[in-house]
Amino acid sequence: xxDVLLRRRDFVxxxxxxxxxxxxxxxxxxxxxxxxxxxxxxxxxxxFAAQVGTRFRFLxxxxxxxxxxxxxxxxxxxxxxELARVAPREPFALLxxxxxxxxxxxxxxxxxxxxxxxxxxFIVPVGRERxxxxxIFS
Numbered sequence: 001x002x003d004v005l006l007r008r009r010d011f012v013x014x015x016x017x018x019x020x021x022x023x024x025x026x027x028x029x030x031x032x033x034x035x036x037x038x039x040x041x042x043x044x045x046x047x048f049a050a051q052v053g054t055r056f057r058f059l060x061x062x063x064x065x066x067x068x069x070x071x072x073x074x075x076x077x078x079x080x081x082e083l084a085r086v087a088p089r090e091p092f093a094l095l096x097x098x099x100x101x102x103x104x105x106x107x108x109x110x111x112x113x114x115x116x117x118x119x120x121x122f123i124v125p126v127g128r129e130r131x132x133x134x135x136i137f138s
Contacts, residue, residue: 045092068096
């Protein structure tokens with residue numbers, strides 16, 4: 001059982017590092033949007049926490065924009081001292097709720113917010129109920 005938990009923990013940590021790397025790479029390269037992205041350091045948990053309850057406009061390439069509410073921000077644990085040394089920020093997660101009937105696939109989308117500007121986010125559908133999406137920063 002401990003071996004299974006260890007492998008799951010390694011998988012989660014590796015996934016967080018990969019997602020963060022993909023996100024930062026997308027932001028540095030300009031992402032799928034022509035908008036100038038915000039520097040990765042400015043996209044921190046505190047900045048997003050101040051926007052809980054507000055709407056973020058996700059801009060899929062071949063569909064209508066979808067406005068999602070930021071429902072929650074939460075800290076994520078750093079389980080490895082090695083990861084702590086290379087992490088550009090304290091890891092955190094964002095939880096968004098889409099309106100009924102709106103759906104996006106897992107992927108990176110240009111996002112627009114009235115106070116935070118334009119940037120790209122990699123989101124993943126989560127939960128048993130449809131319409132919830134998570135973005136991980138590591």
